[in-house]
Amino acid sequence: MSEAAKPENERRKFRAIKGTRDILPPDSALWNWFEKTARSVMESYNFGEIRTPIFEETELFARSIGGETDIVAKEMFSFEDRASGRLAELKDIIVLRTSKSSAGLRAFIAEAAEFIELATESSRRRDIPSVDEEKIDALRSNVAALEKASHQQLVDHEFVRMLSNAIRAVVYITALGTFTTLRPEATASVVRAYIEHGMHTRPGDQKLYYVGPMFRRERPQKGRYRQFCQIGAEVLGASDAPAIDAELIQMLTDLLERCQIEKYTLLINSIGCPDTPERKGCRPKYVELLRAKLREPEIFSKLGADSQRRVETNPLRVMDSKLPEEQGIIEKLPKISEHLCADCREHYEELKKELKLREVPFTESPRLVRGLDYYMRTTFEITSPILGAQNALCGGGRYDGLVEMLGGPKGIKGIGFALGEDRFIDAIVEAKKIHAARTVDVFIAWMGERAYPTAVRLAHVLRGEKHTVELPPEEMKFRKALERADKMGARYVLIIGEDEIASDMLTIKRLADGKQEKISEEALVDFFRPPVPTKEGPGS
RNA sequence: GUGAGCGUAGCUCAGCUGGUAGAGCAUCGGUCUGUGGCACCGAGGGUCGCGGGUUCAAAUCCCGUCGCUCACCCCA
Numbered sequence: 200m201s202e203a204a205k206p207e208n209e210r211r212k213f214r215a216i217k218g219t220r221d222i223l224p225p226d227s228a229l230w231n232w233f234e235k236t237a238r239s240v241m242e243s244y245n246f247g248e249i250r251t252p253i254f255e256e257t258e259l260f261a262r263s264i265g266g267e268t269d270i271v272a273k274e275m276f277s278f279e280d281r282a283s284g285r286l287a288e289l290k291d292i293i294v295l296r297t298s299k300s301s302a303g304l305r306a307f308i309a310e311a312a313e314f315i316e317l318a319t320e321s322s323r324r325r326d327i328p329s330v331d332e333e334k335i336d337a338l339r340s341n342v343a344a345l346e347k348a349s350h351q352q353l354v355d356h357e358f359v360r361m362l363s364n365a366i367r368a369v370v371y372i373t374a375l376g377t378f379t380t381l382r383p384e385a386t387a388s389v390v391r392a393y394i395e396h397g398m399h400t401r402p403g404d405q406k407l408y409y410v411g412p413m414f415r416r417e418r419p420q421k422g423r424y425r426q427f428c429q430i431g432a433e434v435l436g437a438s439d440a441p442a443i444d445a446e447l448i449q450m451l452t453d454l455l456e457r458c459q460i461e462k463y464t465l466l467i468n469s470i471g472c473p474d475t476p477e478r479k480g481c482r483p484k485y486v487e488l489l490r491a492k493l494r495e496p497e498i499f500s501k502l503g504a505d506s507q508r509r510v511e512t513n514p515l516r517v518m519d520s521k522l523p524e525e526q527g528i529i530e531k532l533p534k535i536s537e538h539l540c541a542d543c544r545e546h547y548e549e550l551k552k553e554l555k556l557r558e559v560p561f562t563e564s565p566r567l568v569r570g571l572d573y574y575m576r577t578t579f580e581i582t583s584p585i586l587g588a589q590n591a592l593c594g595g596g597r598y599d600g601l602v603e604m605l606g607g608p609k610g611i612k613g614i615g616f617a618l619g620e621d622r623f624i625d626a627i628v629e630a631k632k633i634h635a636a637r638t639v640d641v642f643i644a645w646m647g648e649r650a651y652p653t654a655v656r657l658a659h660v661l662r663g664e665k666h667t668v669e670l671p672p673e674e675m676k677f678r679k680a681l682e683r684a685d686k687m688g689a690r691y692v693l694i695i696g697e698d699e700i701a702s703d704m705l706t707i708k709r710l711a712d713g714k715q716e717k718i719s720e721e722a723l724v725d726f727f728r729p730p731v732p733t734k735e736g737p738g739s
Numbered sequence: 740g741u742g743a744g745c746g747u748a749g750c751u752c753a754g755c756u757g758g759u760a761g762a763g764c765a766u767c768g769g770u771c772u773g774u775g776g777c778a779c780c781g782a783g784g785g786u787c788g789c790g791g792g793u794u795c796a797a798a799u800c801c802c803g804u805c806g807c808u809c810a811c812c813c814c815a
Contacts, residue, residue, distance in 0.1 A: 217806085269813045273740080384815085413815085418740080420809060429815060505812070521811085571814090580815090591815055619815035646773075681775040696773060710775070 218417070218425025225636045229624060230428075232635035233458065234410055237430050237618075240454045241408045244446065246432050249407040251388035253414075257378040263387040263601060265572030267512070270383050274415045276425075281376035282327055289314045293370045304345075304359065311342045311366050318373065327375045338369050381414035386573075386598070386615055387605070389433050394607035404436030404443070410620075422589035422622045430623075431595075433615035439599055441546055444577045444614055445553030451581060451593060451616060452559050458623070459632035460583065463592065465560065467579045468567035469547040470515070471539050473600060479540035482575065488533055490514045501528055515568040534565035546576055573598040577614065585629045586622055593618030640666040640727070642684035646677055646696035654695050657705075657723065661693075666727055685710060693723075 215221060222230055238248070257277050264271050281287050293310050296303070315338050322330040345362050382388055389407055392398075398405050410430045417423060432450070434443050448465065455463055474480025493499060493510045502510070502517070506525060509516045518529060539547060554561050561579075569578045578596035586592070595616025602611035627633055641661055645654035651674075658670040669687060671680065677696065684692045694706035694715075705723060708715035718726055 214806085274813080415814080417813070418811095419807090420811095423814075427815075431815090516813090569814095588810060589814080594815060617815055622815065644773090676771085677773045678771060678775075681773095683775090685775040692775085694773080698773075706773095708774075713775080715774085 216425070218419040220424065228637045229627065229633075229635040230620070232633070233620065233624060233627065234430070236457050237410070237454055238408075240450060240457060241432055243453075244406070244450050246406040246408040246450075249389055249392060249409050250411075251385065251392050251409065252382075253412060254379050254381050255388055255391065257380040259387050259391055259605070260380055260383060263390065263571075263573055263605060264384065268571060270415060270571075274417055275383055276381040276414045276416055278379055279374055279376050280379040282321075286314070286317045286321055286327070286375055289317065290370055290373070290375060294367050304363075307363065307366075308342060308345050311338065311370070312346075314370060315339055315342065318375070321375075328377070330373060334369050334373055338366060341365050341369075383415045384413055384571075384617060385409050385411070385429060385431055386433060386601070386617070389615075390435070390601055390605055390607070390613065393435050393611075394602065394605060398435070399437075399608050399611055404434050404438060406432070406434050408432040420589065421587040422619065422625060424621060428620035429617045430620055431615060431617035433613060435602065435611060435613045437610060437612065439546070439576075439597070439612040439614075441549035441577075442553050444550050444597065445557055445559070447595070447614060447616060448554065448561075448579055449557045449559050451618070454618075455581070455592075458627050458630070460592075460623075460626050460630050462585060462630070463581050463583045463626075464562055465579065465581050466564040466567045467550070467554075467561045467577070468564050469536065469539060469543055469550075469576050470568055470574060470578050470596075471535055471543050472575050475600060479542060481538060481540035481543055482535070485533070485535050485538040486514055488538065489517075492532060493517060498528060501525070518566040518568055529566065536563070536565050543576055550577055569594070569596050573601045573604070575599055579616070581618075583622075583626050586625060589619075589622065591619070592622055592626060636688075638667065639669045639684070639687045639689040641691045641693050642669045642680070642687060642689035643671070643693045643695065644675070644677060644680035644684065645671070646674065646680075647700070649697070649700050650695040653700065653720075654693075657693065657695070657720070660724065661727065664724055664727060681708075691727075 257275070260275065261271050266272065281290070289310055293307070293314060296307055296310070315335060318327070318330050319335060321327045341362050345359070345366075348358070389409065393405060393407075408431065411428065412426050413429050414426055416425060419425060432447065434447060448467075452465065471482035471485060472478040472480060474483045490510060493502070493514055499507065499510065502525060503520070503522050506517045506520050506522070509520075517525075518532070520529065536547070551561070551563075564580075567578055567580055574596040576597040576599070578594075580594040581592045582590045583592050584590065593616055595614070597612070597614040599612040601613055603609050643654045643658055645651055654670060658668045661668045669684075669689065671683070675683065677694075681692060689710060692708045692710060694708060699705050702717075704717045704719055706715055707718055707723075707726060
């Protein structure tokens with residue numbers, strides 16, 4: 200078959216889906232270094248890793264993050280995790296069937312009837328989420344209309360097409376399984392797992408960290424992807440001591456230091472508490488105060504369209520508007536720090552003391568509010584000036600009510616942060632202090648059939664010593680082998696040719712300065728001990 | 740969802756007062772069958788994002804569309 204005759208789909212070029220990307224070597228080495236470093240810092244604070252699924256019931260995120268937030272309302276990757284079996288099979292058949300013949304139409308009617316019957320029954324048995332009665336009734340009457348249709352009507356394509364489409368449409372949107380979502384963040388999953396496994400019965404506060412991909416259907420831009428990697432940590436337990444908050448933040452500044460990122464700002468704020476039986480509810484009171492202020496005509500009229508909308512939907516967010524012309528107005532708005540209840544104010548003051556005790560420099564920002572519903576009291580964010588518009592390296596805060604809200608035990612408090620790994624990597628690259636790269640320790644240049652078995656054997660020996668060894672799969676000319684070793688950035692070349700086999704001595708050449716020496720096979724392992732210095736460490 | 744900028748080889752780009760493609764780097768081979776980084780020579784690699792229009796003729800002009808990037812929204 201000639202190239203031109205190939206069907207279109209065979210020549211189609213696939214590419215990574217919008218907002219996703221491939222991390223290739225050598226860049227991936229920096230990611231690995233960073234993850235290793237983050238793990239090491241968090242483990243030094245006695246956090247343990249938790250691994251949760253990357254998809255959960257949609258309801259979990261809707262409840263925790265807040266149904267009104269953009270994340271839940273329009274940015275989640277959700278799908279119906281449908282039941283298998285006859286019902287699901289029918290759904291596919293009905294939705295996809297194109298029936299022109301009368302036999303096809305009769306089959307379609309029979310399938311639709313069976314679908315109605317099975318769906319109603321399964322719904323009653325609670326095998327599937329309850330099916331909407333109205334939908335089923337609509338289906339039933341449409342199917343009945345088709346069944347009762349006169350011969351005249353059945354040859355009327357328009358009539359049949361309309362009814363069939365109506366049936367297909369209803370079947371298509373009928374949920375037969377659980378609505379499932381690719382996680383847009385991990386706190387909800389961690390809290391779910393904490394509750395599910397009764398972790399509150401474990402001794403002390405649970406200090407957990409996670410590393411992994413998150414998914415949000417946003418428009419991609421610098422530092423923002425649809426699949427992005429977050430590293431985060433949560434502390435769950437009975438205590439809400441400000442020292443917990445401070446230590447969590449200190450852990451982050453430790454990590455920044457290890458990554459040699461010097462240009463950053465730590466912003467902190469308290470956003471008060473919600474109105475619950477145990478709490479004073481200083482936030483809702485403040486929100487109303489703020490809203491009232493923003494509604495004043497002389498202020499409202501100066502706000503942009505987005506901020507005007509926020510006055511009703513989420514007045515707090517007016518505070519972090521980026522519009523230059525609104526900055527003057529925002530400066531004069533009442534600050535939440537001046538309207539905290541006594542408990543929240545004390546908690547906030549203690550947090551600041553604890554940070555000072557740890558010598559963590561911070562900036563208070565009355566304008567720092569959080570986007571997710573579950574936050575209360577402490578909020579913080581670390582921004583970097585080198586990242587562009589998406590300048591938040593990490594952010595977090597306290598969420599004392601979340602465990603209970605998701606059905607867990609009463610009185611469990613929580614605080615956590617998440618950092619955007621993609622952005623951290625950008626910041627590390629920008630800071631230019633750390634360069635991680637993979638290197639080849641030993642390149643084995645073998646020449647001739649007689650040398651090959653020795654090369655294979657020694658490659659295995661050296662790999663057993665944890666060295667990175669490149670063994671060419673095919674014989675290469677000597678010059679070529681050296682050139683290849685050089686381009687790979689190999690540190691040493693182990694030369695095994697006719698001369699070496701004849702004399703029973705190996706040749707080792709150091710590429711940096713070209714020095715080489717003869718060595719016996721027995722001495723080879725010792726030559727490379729202690730192990731060649733770290734392959735993926737910070738360089739300078 | 741909104742707006743702006745940009746799509747030519749694996750990468751960076753030239754060619755754009757219309758005449759059906761070029762450079763550098765990279766890759767592979769050779770000069771060079773036991774000594775790399777250099778040099779020289781050569782090769783492969785592109786339906787100029789895709790579709791339509793104008794024209795004798797379109798990478799070039801016009802329209803549409805898709806993609807990428809950045810910003811807004813929102814958020815890590």
